[in-house]
Amino acid sequence: MSETNDAARKVRVVVADDQAAVREPLAAVLGLADDIDVVATAADGTQVLTAVADAGPVDVVLMDLRMPVMDGTEATRRLSEDHPGVAVVVLTTFADDDSILAALSAGARGYLTKNAGRQDIVRAIRAAAAGQSVLDREVQDRLLATVRTKAPAPSGALPADLTPREREVLTLIGRGLPNRAIAEKLFISEATVKTHINNLFAKADIRDRADAVRRAIAAGLA
Incomplete structure (x- = not known):
């Protein structure tokens, strides 16, 4: 090379x-x-x-x-x-x-x-x-502690087309897990976790990981 x-x-x-x-x-x-x-x-x-x-x-x-x-x-x-x-x-x-x-x-x-x-x-x-x-x-x-304190009351307002796996990933993000820990917990690769994150961010109009934590808490997932 x-x-x-x-x-x-x-x-x-x-x-x-x-x-x-x-x-x-x-x-x-x-x-x-x-x-x-x-x-x-x-x-x-x-x-x-x-x-x-x-x-x-x-x-x-x-x-x-x-x-x-x-x-x-x-x-x-x-x-x-x-x-x-x-x-x-x-x-x-x-x-x-x-x-x-x-x-x-x-x-x-x-x-x-x-x-x-x-x-x-x-x-x-x-x-x-x-x-x-x-x-x-x-x-x-x-x-995570700051977001939990300032998060709005749970509304459950997530897109209906989120897959069960995407909801699982969002739940684990809301609990503060990094991609590697999510992959280990779900027995999938980090690349697959990243794909799920990209998909759910696009579907739910989530800007970044902090926003994902807020949305997970607001939806009662975390």
């Missing part, structure tokens, strides 16, 4: 963190993964936007939240508007409700705390590049 083909398969990543002592080692460690190419680093949100514009095609930005000049949430929002094909995975020390909801609302596809290990970060980058969402367990638990 040619070097060109190998490079074409790599996930192109920008690493953003205002601390060089975090940013540079993280970029070096991620670069050790065979399928990841760190094409740029950035110390603030404006540098992120410049890097994405200048570095050629970028698949994923690994984004810190608290940065000077322009913070990670605003940079994520700008990327969602101007470069919708670029996935953002947040990597931060902050796991409070406001930070989580602001980042996800801005368009972040993943959210990890800096307690995450290298393999967790690599897995999240790969998932984001494939169009999937990955949330740190602590983040997932907090998001």
Whole structure:
């Protein structure tokens, strides 16, 4: 297989963190993964936007939240508007409700705390590049608790054409299970889970995973 083909398969990543002592080692460690190419680093949100514009095609930005000049949430929002094909995975020390909801609302596809290990970060980058969402367990638990608190009363208003399997998948999303756990519980592949999720999102006009949790709770499934 040619070097060109190998490079074409790599996930192109920008690493953003205002601390060089975090940013540079993280970029070096991620670069050790065979399928990841760190094409740029950035110390603030404006540098992120410049890097994405200048570095050629970028698949994923690994984004810190608290940065000077322009913070990670605003940079994520700008990327969602101007470069919708670029996935953002947040990597931060902050796991409070406001930070989580602001980042996800801005368009972040993943959210990890800096307690995450290298393999967790690599897995999240790969998932984001494939169009999937990955949330740190602590983040997932907090998001689920917040959604449950703010969810409307159950209405059961789901499309009649959802299949029984799609309802099962929605139920498990509502309980906070990631795709891998759903696959294991239903004895199907992760690819099949993703297909069911895509179908039910389209049928029920569900925007993202947080919206799916709300809909599941509102329908009394979770």
